[in-house]
Amino acid sequence: MADDILKNRLSHAYIIEGAYGSGKHTFAMSVAAAIACQKKDELSSPLPCCTCPSCKKIFDGNSPDVIFIRREEGKATMGVDVIRELRQDVSIAPNELPVKLYIIEEAHLMTEQAQNAFLLTLEEPPAYVIFLLLCETSSSLLETVRSRAPTLRTEPIDTERIGTHLCRISTEASALARSSPEEFGEITAAANGSIGRALELLDAKKRKPIVAKREAARDLVNLCATRRNSAAAVRYLNGLPQKRDELTDQFNFTLLCLRDLLLCKQTENAPLCFFANREEACTLAYSFTTPELLGLCDAVNETVDRLKKNANVRLTLTSFAVRCGLIQ
Numbered sequence: 345m346a347d348d349i350l351k352n353r354l355s356h357a358y359i360i361e362g363a364y365g366s367g368k369h370t371f372a373m374s375v376a377a378a379i380a381c382q383k384k385d386e387l388s389s390p391l392p393c394c395t396c397p398s399c400k401k402i403f404d405g406n407s408p409d410v411i412f413i414r415r416e417e418g419k420a421t422m423g424v425d426v427i428r429e430l431r432q433d434v435s436i437a438p439n440e441l442p443v444k445l446y447i448i449e450e451a452h453l454m455t456e457q458a459q460n461a462f463l464l465t466l467e468e469p470p471a472y473v474i475f476l477l478l479c480e481t482s483s484s485l486l487e488t489v490r491s492r493a494p495t496l497r498t499e500p501i502d503t504e505r506i507g508t509h510l511c512r513i514s515t516e517a518s519a520l521a522r523s524s525p526e527e528f529g530e531i532t533a534a535a536n537g538s539i540g541r542a543l544e545l546l547d548a549k550k551r552k553p554i555v556a557k558r559e560a561a562r563d564l565v566n567l568c569a570t571r572r573n574s575a576a577a578v579r580y581l582n583g584l585p586q587k588r589d590e591l592t593d594q595f596n597f598t599l600l601c602l603r604d605l606l607l608c609k610q611t612e613n614a615p616l617c618f619f620a621n622r623e624e625a626c627t628l629a630y631s632f633t634t635p636e637l638l639g640l641c642d643a644v645n646e647t648v649d650r651l652k653k654n655a656n657v658r659l660t661l662t663s664f665a666v667r668c669g670l671i672q
């Protein structure tokens with residue numbers, strides 16, 4: 345894709361496919377920065393440079409020409425209304441950049457009607473428009489959409505590479521890495537393989553809820569390990585967030601925690617994405633058998649799925665707890 349940017353041969357749409365936390369946002373922002381980068385014509389520098397004013401503006405989320413499209417809060421799908429608004433906005437020329445970049449989050453949640461409306465724009469877009477469709481798997485998009493947008497895949501990155509990249513794009517991060525390597529290490533581990541999350545964690549205010557979700561994920565897995573404390577399980581379930589999006593996020597953290605435990609079972613030196621402390625991970629891993637861990641992963645995946653499909657929150661939580669043996 346870098347080559348396409350340099351040669352001004354970009355397609356009008358790309359599908360960026362990858363699991364939760366695999367860096368889809370970072371990739372999308374990097375594409376935007378690479379297009380806008382003021383060092384684009386200097387052949388020797390890698391794109392984006394991440395330091396010029398244009399790059400910084402994009403990574404700070406301050407560019408008027410990089411627009412995020414999301415489903416409405418509380419809705420399980422992205423309906424045709426959102427796309428109609430998008431279609432109106434598309435006809436307005438960009439402010440500062442040569443392009444207007446639309447980042448469509450959770451594109452797989454577009455209804456069929458929304459995708460068909462989107463196709464109308466995709467068939468004849470204004471020359472300056474680029475769409476990036478972020479999704480976990482492109483198979484849930486209509487074939488007609490997929491045939492017009494090349495698919496690119498992202499994979500989660502390990503803690504070390506996160507640290508390196510973070511220091512490259514943020515002066516605050518490189519200062520912290522020097523002044524407090526331990527705190528910096530905690531941030532890169534808590535990022536769960538996602539640069540976007542690592543950037544968020546640099547902000548102490550944003551770090552607080554994420555640290556809380558990490559703790560809650562550990563607590564849940566610890567509860568599953570003890571298997572016999574129904575009272576504690578009920579207290580835990582009552583304390584979970586009731587908002588669908590927050591709860592989904594909470595379970596996604598749990599999944600990352602479980603993945604680390606499964607990796608610990610396989611090899612001693614597996615690159616961990618959730619735990620900063622390998623010993624803690626290994627100790628917890630040994631309270632489970634591998635089939636038990638796989639069963640928990642399935643239960644969490646199913647719960648996330650049901651939450652996304654608008655199932656009743658209480659019922660979903662209860663059936664999760666029963667399936668994991670937390671309550672009878």
Ligand SMILES: [Zn+2]
Nearest residue numbers: 381393396399
């Ligand atoms: Zn730049």
